Amino acid sequence: MRPITVLPSTALAMLLFCSGLVQGQTFHHLTGGGFDDRPSCIEKTIDNGYIISGDQSMAVNT
Amino acid sequence: MNANCQVVWNRGYKVGDVARASAVRLANDDPSSYVMAGHSGNWNASGIVATSSIFAMKTDVAGNQMWLHRYGHGPSKHYSTKIEMKKCAGGYILCGTLMYGDGFNVADKGFLLRIDNNGMMMWMKYYSMGDVSPSVTAFKDVEALPNGNFVVTGHTLSPAAVANYETETILFVVDGTGNPVTGRRYPTVLVTPDGTEYREINSGESLRVLPDGIAVVGSVLQVAFDSRGTELFTVDNAGIPQWYRFISNVLPGENEVANGTLRHADDGTLTFAAKDGAAAIVQFDAGGTYLAGMKYGGYNWGHTATSLYAEDDGGFTFVGVAEVFPPSGSIFINNLDYRVGKTAAGTLSTGCDEVPLTLNVTQRDIQAQSVVANVEIVQEFTDDLATEDPLNWTRHVICQNCSCLPAVDVSVVVSTCPDCPVIVVVDWEPVGPGVIESVEIRRDGILIGQVDGNTFTDPSPTGVHRYELTFNPADPTCNPDYKTVTVDATEQVPLSLVTDLILVQEQGDLTESLCLESNLSELGRTPKVIRGDEQVLSHLNGEFGSDRPEFNRVAWVLLGESPHQQPLSQISNELLSQFLTVGGSLYIEGADVGSSISAELASLSGVTAIDPGSQTGQVAALEGLDSEVGLDLSDLSAEYGGSGQDVDSLMPMGNASGAIFRNLSVDDQITAVYHNNFLLGGSHRVVTSSTLLSEYLGDTMTLVDRLSSALGHLVIGDPPPFIRGDGNIDGSVDIGDAIFALNYLFGGLESFCGDALDTNDDGNIDIGDPVALLGVLFSGAAPPSTPFPECGQDPTADTLDCEFGPTRCP
Numbered sequence: 001m002r003p004i005t006v007l008p009s010t011a012l013a014m015l016l017f018c019s020g021l022v023q024g025q026t027f028h029h030l031t032g033g034g035f036d037d038r039p040s041c042i043e044k045t046i047d048n049g050y051i052i053s054g055d056q057s058m059a060v061n062t
Numbered sequence: 063m064n065a066n067c068q069v070v071w072n073r074g075y076k077v078g079d080v081a082r083a084s085a086v087r088l089a090n091d092d093p094s095s096y097v098m099a100g101h102s103g104n105w106n107a108s109g110i111v112a113t114s115s116i117f118a119m120k121t122d123v124a125g126n127q128m129w130l131h132r133y134g135h136g137p138s139k140h141y142s143t144k145i146e147m148k149k150c151a152g153g154y155i156l157c158g159t160l161m162y163g164d165g166f167n168v169a170d171k172g173f174l175l176r177i178d179n180n181g182m183m184m185w186m187k188y189y190s191m192g193d194v195s196p197s198v199t200a201f202k203d204v205e206a207l208p209n210g211n212f213v214v215t216g217h218t219l220s221p222a223a224v225a226n227y228e229t230e231t232i233l234f235v236v237d238g239t240g241n242p243v244t245g246r247r248y249p250t251v252l253v254t255p256d257g258t259e260y261r262e263i264n265s266g267e268s269l270r271v272l273p274d275g276i277a278v279v280g281s282v283l284q285v286a287f288d289s290r291g292t293e294l295f296t297v298d299n300a301g302i303p304q305w306y307r308f309i310s311n312v313l314p315g316e317n318e319v320a321n322g323t324l325r326h327a328d329d330g331t332l333t334f335a336a337k338d339g340a341a342a343i344v345q346f347d348a349g350g351t352y353l354a355g356m357k358y359g360g361y362n363w364g365h366t367a368t369s370l371y372a373e374d375d376g377g378f379t380f381v382g383v384a385e386v387f388p389p390s391g392s393i394f395i396n397n398l399d400y401r402v403g404k405t406a407a408g409t410l411s412t413g414c415d416e417v418p419l420t421l422n423v424t425q426r427d428i429q430a431q432s433v434v435a436n437v438e439i440v441q442e443f444t445d446d447l448a449t450e451d452p453l454n455w456t457r458h459v460i461c462q463n464c465s466c467l468p469a470v471d472v473s474v475v476v477s478t479c480p481d482c483p484v485i486v487v488v489d490w491e492p493v494g495p496g497v498i499e500s501v502e503i504r505r506d507g508i509l510i511g512q513v514d515g516n517t518f519t520d521p522s523p524t525g526v527h528r529y530e531l532t533f534n535p536a537d538p539t540c541n542p543d544y545k546t547v548t549v550d551a552t553e554q555v556p557l558s559l560v561t562d563l564i565l566v567q568e569q570g571d572l573t574e575s576l577c578l579e580s581n582l583s584e585l586g587r588t589p590k591v592i593r594g595d596e597q598v599l600s601h602l603n604g605e606f607g608s609d610r611p612e613f614n615r616v617a618w619v620l621l622g623e624s625p626h627q628q629p630l631s632q633i634s635n636e637l638l639s640q641f642l643t644v645g646g647s648l649y650i651e652g653a654d655v656g657s658s659i660s661a662e663l664a665s666l667s668g669v670t671a672i673d674p675g676s677q678t679g680q681v682a683a684l685e686g687l688d689s690e691v692g693l694d695l696s697d698l699s700a701e702y703g704g705s706g707q708d709v710d711s712l713m714p715m716g717n718a719s720g721a722i723f724r725n726l727s728v729d730d731q732i733t734a735v736y737h738n739n740f741l742l743g744g745s746h747r748v749v750t751s752s753t754l755l756s757e758y759l760g761d762t763m764t765l766v767d768r769l770s771s772a773l774g775h776l777v778i779g780d781p782p783p784f785i786r787g788d789g790n791i792d793g794s795v796d797i798g799d800a801i802f803a804l805n806y807l808f809g810g811l812e813s814f815c816g817d818a819l820d821t822n823d824d825g826n827i828d829i830g831d832p833v834a835l836l837g838v839l840f841s842g843a844a845p846p847s848t849p850f851p852e853c854g855q856d857p858t859a860d861t862l863d864c865e866f867g868p869t870r871c872p
Contacts, residue, residue, distance in 0.1 A: 025404065026377075027462035028358065028412035030384050031069065032399025033455045039381035039400045040084040040100075040319040041369045046093050049070060050371065052381055053086035053098050054400065055319065056074055056453065 072455055073125040075448035077102035077117050077132070084319040085147040090154070091179045094123045099147040099156055100319075102132065103140075114140045116156060116173075118147065118181050119448060130448055131181040134160070134173065134440045141173075142200065143319050150206040153178040157204040157214055160188055172201030172216055173440070174240055186440040187240045191218040191232065191247075191433050198229060199435070203268045203321075210238045215266030215278050218247055218433060222261065231266040231280045231293065232433060233301055245433040246301040250293065250308070250426065252284055260286040264293060267314045268324040268334065275299055279314045279324045279334045294332065294346060301430050305350040308424045312344060312355070313337040313366070317383055320368035327372060337366035338419060341382030341401050343410050355419030356410035358403055359384055367401075376408035386458075399458075406463075414461030470498065472531065472545045476523075484551045486523040490516050490531060502532040506576065523551040525583075526576055526591050555588060558609040561774065562589040563601055564618045567628040575620060578755055581766035587613060587774065595633050602637045603812040614647055614776040621652025623754055624708035628658075635660035642666045644791070644814040645745040647773035651734075655752050656710040667748040668719035668737030672711040681709055681753060682727045684734075684760075689720025693736040693749075693772040699726075700760025702753060709733060710752040718742050723753060736772060747773050783853040786846040787835050789819040795851065797839060803832040816862035823847040825860035 031037075039054035075081070081102035089095040099118045106112035115135030120128040134141075142159035156175040171188040178184055190197040198219035204212055214236070217229035230250075235243040252260045266280040275298040282291045292314045295306040315323035315335040323335040330348025335341075340357040347353050358380075359365055367382035384401035403412040410416075475487045492498055503511045503518050505527050511518055512535075520529075531545045562582050564575045575591045582589040588610070592601050607615040617638060621627050630638075630650075639662045642648060648667065652658050656671020664670070681702045686695035711731045714720050718741040723734035734751035749769055758765060787795040790802040791814065803819055805811040807829060813819055821831040821838070823846065837843030848857055856862075 025463060026406050026411075026413050028401075028403040028414050028416075028460040029462070030386060030399045030401055030458040030460065031455055032386070032397070033453055034397065036398035037400055037455070038317065038319060038383050038398055039368055039402075040082075040317070041086050041321040042371050042379060042381045042402075043086055043088060044371050044373075044379070045088065050379060050402075051086050051088075051096055052400065052402070053083040053100070054381075055082040055100075056451075 069455070069457060071125055072453045074451040074453045075119065075127075076451055077119070077130065077446060077448045078104045078115075080105070080111060081117065081448075082143050082319055084143065084145045085156075085321050087147060087149055087154070089120060089179070090149050090152070095128065096121050096123075096125075097147070097154065097181075099154075100145050101141040101143060101158065111140065113137050115442070116141060116145060116158065116175060117446065118154065118156070118177060120181060127448060129181050130446045131177070131183070132444050132446050133175055133177075133183055133442065134186055135442050135444065142170075144202060144321065146201075146203045146321050148205050150176075150212070151210070153184065155204050155206060155212055157201040157216075159200040159202075159216070170198050170200050171438075172199045172214065172234075174201065174204065174212065174214065174236060175440075176240065183443040185240050186443075188438040188440060189234070189242070189435040190438075191234070191245060191435045192221060197436075198227075199232075200229075200265065201234075202266055203324075205269060205271050207235070207271060211243055212236050212238075212240075213269065213271065213276060215269040215280070217265035217280075220247075220249060220261065222249075228261065228263050228285075229265055231264040231278065233266070233269070233276060233278065233297065234433075234435065240437070242435045242437065244301060245435055246297075246430040247433045248295070248303065248428050248430055250282065250306075250428055252286070260284065267320070270324045270326040270332070272296065272326060275304060276301075277324060277326060277332050279332075281313055281316065282308065292334075292336065292344075294334070294350070295428065296350070297430065303428050303430060306426045306428045307346070307350050307352075308426055309344070309352075310422045310424070311338060312342060312419070312421060315366060315368050317366045317368045320366070323367075323369060325370060325372040325378075327376070333370065333372065333378065335367035335370045335380055335382070339363070340365045340417075341367035341380065341384070341403075342419060343367060343370060343378055343380060343405075344419065344421065345410065350425070352421055352423045354410055355421055356405075356416050357419055358382070358412065358416045359401060360415075364398065365401075373404075373407070377405040378410065379404040412461065413463055470533065470545060472547055474529075474547050474549050476549060476551050483521070484524055484554075486520040486527075486529075486549050486551050488518045488520070488529055488531070488547070490533075490545070498533050500534060500536065502535045504530040504532070520551075523549065525552060526550045526579060528576070550591060552591060555590060556609070557590075557601060557605045558607065559588055560590045560601075561587040561607050561610050561613040562616045562618060562770070563606065564589055564591045564620065565598060565634070566591060566593045566620050567622065567630075568594040575618075576756075577762055578618060578620075578766060581763050582770060584763065585767055585770055587770065589618075595631050598634050598637055602641055604814055612776060614645070614774050615641075616647045616649060616770065616774045617641060619648065619650040619652075620754070620756075621650070621655060621658050623704050623757070624653040627652045627654050629654070630658050630660075630663075632660070635663050639663045639666055640814075642739075642746040642748065647746055648748045649751075649769060649773060650748070651751040651754050653704075653707070653709050653752055653754075655750060656712065665715075666739075666746065667735075667750045668715045668739070669735045669748075669750040670713045670715045671752075672713050680705070680707070680727050681725045681733065683725075684753060684758065685724045685726050687721045687724055689714075689722050689736040689738075691718055691720045691736060691738040691741060692747075693720070693722055693738070693768065695722045695765070695768060698760055698765055698768070700758060702757055703759050704754055704757035712750060712752055716742070718744075722749070723751065725753075738772075749773060783855060784815050784818040784849065785853055786818060786823065786848070786850040787821045787838065789813065789815070789821075789831075791815050791818060795835070795839075800832045800835045800839070803827075803835065807832070817856045817860075820860070820862055821846050823858055825858070825862065827862070 083100040103111035103114040115132040119130040145158040160171045162169040175186040176184040201216040230247045263283040292309040296304040316337040333345045339361040342357040344355040362385040370380035382401040686698035688694040719737040721732040725731040733753040737748040789799040822834040
């Protein structure tokens, strides 16, 4: 069932992901919560992890 | 995945009533902290966003707020969800769109916002472009130019638009304070096979500043066919298009908060996050040729990649939007999550749930047209504080390969001492988390050991070798990880016993000399590899080969293949020219050899480069030829393994030169020439080649034998002629010879003809010789004994000699 009403209440989220990665590692993950979580930007951190910005939207399912 | 490959923290921040972050960067002044930007808004009593602003927030390494500011807020203001922020000198530059319209982009304005490292507003301006009304302008991405200006992409309304959504991609440059410098728009037109033209709707989504221009990726709507796609193009520094590609269906990072989707690598490749009914990554080379594409996850209209990070190893780490279907009671509900993937080095592959893309790419010609902008200054600025909401997220692993290796430092020590064997000690040390359990060691491709520790000793390494270390070779969960090192463990043979010097450029690849060195050794000669001007200076002198009278000395100069070739330095050119004039032989190779040697050395080499440095395509095979001046390679035709790009065409010069190799792929392209100066009464021989010995795929041993026989065979004849007093052997006796003699005696200069220096013919070289010469030149003293002033043999027996054969006698 798709959410048909999206409440205008969103929070921005920031996520620090996988610090300490070393060369040669690969991965493919999904991560998020019960709301719609949309990533916008990824940067590499100084400890070889990643910082990701995005947002989380609350939705009402009808 | 190692123990650290987990989500370290995630935190939700609320700015006002509604907020979206669309960019995050490592802080300029402290890269362990972060700066995030986006837009926020506040509701009115009806739950409608009544006022909107741009925000930037800095946190420490753990996500704790350090400062938060809002900019450009006001009643009825409504900003786009796509806000970009890039680092620049002393702060950050942000861009986005002030949306006055309600879905049709009516009277939208782009904005630029410059803040310092503390988030303080330096300036903020709105920009509306074009001379049409309403003026629709949107900014999507911005980046600093090397001169301190900023360049923006986005879109503006087409002057020919019949509807207010018919837009064109723009590139707009402002100075460091936001004043417009130039503006260009790039309209595109679809021409159908019957010649009908349809204007397209475009918007630049992301840009990158290149060394010689700008690259843009944008979205395209072919409204006449309701078909969507991507544009990728480059312009030069004047904004003139260099190439343009239309890619049907695939869209660039299509998400309203997607940011920074285009990446540029040092090798010129352009890579962008994209959407093809799935998160996707698409890669083109510097010239606009499609290289590779991959999409991740199954089809869903909401799936897209939004941003990617280009790794140093040629892989990428990306994020995107994924529609998931978690169970809720007895039903499944839709829910968007983050898709996060990291690809293997040099690839677009995460290893699972992915499909390569086959794209339809069309080349087009486009033209830039000027556009001007009206500017408004914005002053609203305030401090703020975010509230935090907890985020209860879960993680679903699709695949991972994380039991791999840490970064490793490899060091090599070559141990030599008189009268003891050379040994090579290779050590390695992890410099990151992870464990090295075992290592295989190969020398020149042959397995010579496997150890569990962190050191290996090779007891018999004489020569130049390439060591390859394979870490944890038996770990099936780990991509093979290699380190290679090239080691010169040549035994310290006295220079007087060396017959061949193999010169590799300072930054050149020593492995190119391996085969040649081995072949010469098997032929009974004594080669030595040297690199750099300093070693050329210390080796190319009278001591070189002086105790091997049975061989003529040969210098083998390996300049490399395009694009890694390095030109010969001025000092090496001069030393090699001098070496030839005293009877040495030279082999010199390099794709751009014609432009790499001096005019004097080229003249002595009997060769002309017809087409220096131009690209002549591939060299698939070489045809051996008979030079007819003493070197016959007509039975040595073979395939060629190098790229063959930028290979010079060479032409024999004069009667003493002849071609020995021809490129079979290009008519009449000579790639190697043999010059036998003995036929002209001289004393040297040279092979000049624009193709490489290391890439010759025939019988290399026979080829080297043939070359060394032609170059290294000692020609026995009469004692070398000279002019007494002509110490610098330039064919005349003058003040330069007296200076040369003094430098020889007191300045350490090498001499190739002691007989010529012995002006007073007493069998010794001492101060009496330059004094005698000065007397001859300026005091009317009696002339030196024979041979003088003509060339000739020394009639008196002594221990002096001319070491390299005939000199430059007139």
